[in-house]
Amino acid sequence: MSDAQSSPDPSAQPMVDAVVIGAGLAGLSAAATLHARGRSVLVLEARDRIGGRVYTAHTPSGEAVEMGAQWLNPGHDHMFELVERAGLELAPPVLGDSMVMLEGKVNRITPDADPDHPGMTPFEVADLGQGLLRLHRLGERVTDNQPWAEANAAWLDQPFERWVRSNLRTPGGKAAFLHVLGRAVGLISPESTLVDTLQRIAGRDLDSLAAVNAGLQQRRVQGGMAQVCEFLAAQLGDAVHLGAVVDSVVIGEQAITVHTAEGESFTGRDVIVAIPPRLVDGIDFEPPLPEWRSDLVKEVPQGNVIKAALIYEKPWWRDRGMSGQVGTDAGPLRVMSDSSNRGSSQGVLTGFFEGAEASGLGRWTVTLRERAFVETVRSVFGPEAPAPLDYIDVDWSGERFTGGCHGAHFAPSVWTTAASSLSAPEGRIHFAGAEYATRFTGYLEGALRSGKEAADRISKR
Ligand SMILES: Cc1cc2nc3c(=O)[nH]c(=O)nc-3n(C[C@H](O)[C@H](O)[C@H](O)COP(=O)(O)OP(=O)(O)OC[C@H]3O[C@@H](n4cnc5c(N)ncnc54)[C@H](O)[C@@H]3O)c2cc1C
Structure with missing residues (x-):
């Protein structure tokens, strides 16, 4: 040329x-x-x-459904300012109990008792996220690098509380960290060592669980991003x-x-x-x-996520005092949220197929993916959960002009x-x-x- x-x-x-x-x-x-x-x-x-990767789709009945980015977190100040400048409104947080499924057992969580709700500052939320990430990485290191774990056995044997004190900075972040972790793996006794805790979190998807417990600070744009x-x-x-x-x-x-x-x-x-x-x-x-x-x-690598939504006649989980926020530690669908639109009678539950178990799902038919979503909803909320009106999803790894999501890791x-x-x-x-x-x-x-x-x-x- x-x-x-x-x-x-x-x-x-x-x-x-x-x-x-x-x-x-x-x-x-x-x-x-x-x-x-x-x-x-x-x-x-x-x-x-x-x-x-911002994509608000519409169902045949006109329901706006976020198939791409949806949540704004504390600290996303430029985004909040832009939303305001555009004259858009933020959807109010959906109140109610969250559901966390661990090893097949469903736990119902009432957020009012949570130290991380409603008043965590952005610093505390960032501190909590950092703490979970550090712990997660440390857990992977211990599992993947046996010689390193052996060489650092004395350090790994320190009281877990000391590790928390030196790795999290804010009192609110520390309290929420112990709370979220307790929810994920059960009560952590004051005598626990760092290595004990790492063994207990091994193989658990802390990110999904944190998304449920700390997610109340997340906001979305009314009508679509x-x-x-x-x-x-x-x-x-x-x-x-x-x-x-x-x-x-x-x-x-x-x-x-x-x-x-x-x-x-x-x-x-x-x-x-x-x-x-x-x-x-x-x-x-x-x-x-x-x-x-x-x-x-x-x-x-770009990641491998299918974002999916079930549309219901109404947000029936709200009638049962639930927020629609769900986190699970197993299965292809780890996180779900209430993404219903204000002014509409219909209910929308969005969720992500992700992780190793989702890697083959792009080759499934849409009907099979819908069935997997519906089954997860029923295993969390109970078999009486109603049948959806509609289902849509986007397999982002199949999108030529994106090449996988959420983004590069x-x-x-x-x-x-x-x-x-x-x-x-x-x-x-x-x-x-x-x-x-x-x-x-x-x-x-x-x-x-x-x-x-x-x-x-x-x-x-
Ligand atoms: C399912 C999903 C959920 C997400 N959830 C959240 C969330 O809740 N909160 C959050 O903050 N972030 C979230 N993200 C991440 C967020 O969407 C991205 O970080 C952000 O939108 C990326 O914007 P970008 O402009 O960098 O890239 P992109 O949005 O990827 O934009 C790149 C553009 O370039 C175009 N393009 C590509 N190749 C060419 C070419 N050769 N010629 C011309 N044009 C081309 C593409 O079509 C695209 O429009 C999510 C992402 C996904 C996929």
């Missing part, structure tokens, strides 16, 4: 300040920020819709091109030309690549991007050593997206911030 400056493509459109590849939250955030600063932008989106993306796209007018699959980028001295599989060309001074890191390899850059980039992202050492280089620009090629974010990596908040940061770098020049 030729240099855009030396042999201009006759079909190319007028040059803009920045061409953005991908109309997910990061791409839209970057484009809207630049547009607001008076820069000309074009957004090229492969799908026939905007939003990427896609409205946030629509708000940003509305500011860009016809600068957003749908159905534009970018397949090559030619970097010239003054201008960069972006070509689509449909044969169109667009020229910009800068380009923001706002697609999941693994998909960058599918675009032919000339001259090529450094090889270490594609070597690095190959190390980063950087191994800890990969993230600390290479992530900042990965998000750094290559000349006038910039990168934005949830995986490139230095804070809230993998979340909506990270995607939004990373898009703004890419726009800031361009604006400063």
Whole structure:
């Protein structure tokens, strides 16, 4: 392919300040920020819709169902600010008891007695999350690395409470940590050692259990998260091109030309690549991007999640004093939440098929996946749970323009050593997206911030 400056493509459109590849939250955030600063932008989106991993689907009866990102957590300040600016409302939290199923036994949990409800601060929630993650990783290390465990036997024998004191910082975080853990594995006696606790959590999915117990602080957008993306796209007018699959980028001295599989060309001074890191390899850059980039992202699996929803005539669990929040430690469906819409009489339960047990589910028929969801609901709530009206799901690993979800999982050492280089620009090629974010990596908040940061770098020049 030729240099855009030396042999201009006759079909190319007028040059803009920045061409953005991908109309997910990061791409839209970057484009809207630049547009607001008076820069000309074009957004090229492969799908026939905007939003990427933000996807509010609608059932035949018109019920909005989040098939992608849904929850905003404490600390997602830029997202909360954007929701407010877009004039959208947050759905009120659903009150009621949560259900946690451990080793086939169902526990009903009344949140009012929880120390983590309702008043944990964002720091405490972050502290709780960090603590659970550390404990989880330590458990894996002990299981996977016997020589390490033997060499550190004395340290592993320390009182568990001492480990909690030195690894969690906030009193609220510590209290909630012990509470959540107690819920997950039963009471932890004051005499327990660290290694005792690690043995008790072995093989348990603490993340799913924490999602239920600490999840009351999570908020979602009334009517669907896609409205946030629509708000940003509305500011860009016809600068957003749908159905534009970018397949090559030619970097010239003054201008960069972006070509689509449909044969169109667009020229910009800068380009923001706002697609999941693994998909960058599918675009032919000339001259090529450094090889270490594609070597690095190959190390980063994208995850394997099917998000599913059952639609009911009404949110019947509420009548029984339940919140619809469910966590289980086994089976293909680990977390469920009430995602019903205000103003609608119907009830919506969303859930995730994930983990090793879900890896083959993409090959199941939709009917079998629906049956698995319904069976999990009945095993948690009881066989009298009513039949659903409808079922929908999205297998994100089968989505060509996403390539797996929730997002890339950087191994800890990969993230600390290479992530900042990965998000750094290559000349006038910039990168934005949830995986490139230095804070809230993998979340909506990270995607939004990373898009703004890419726009800031361009604006400063
Ligand atoms: C099921 C699910 C649940 C989630 N739940 C939550 C949650 O509750 N809270 C939360 O904070 N986060 C959640 N996430 C994560 C969140 O959705 C993502 O972090 C965020 O949306 C990523 O935004 P992005 O712009 O970086 O990437 P994407 O949304 O992936 O956007 C990339 C865009 O680029 C487009 N594209 C790809 N290739 C090309 C190409 N060659 N040419 C042109 N366009 C291309 C894609 O179509 C897409 O629109 C969830 C994700 C999933 C899948």
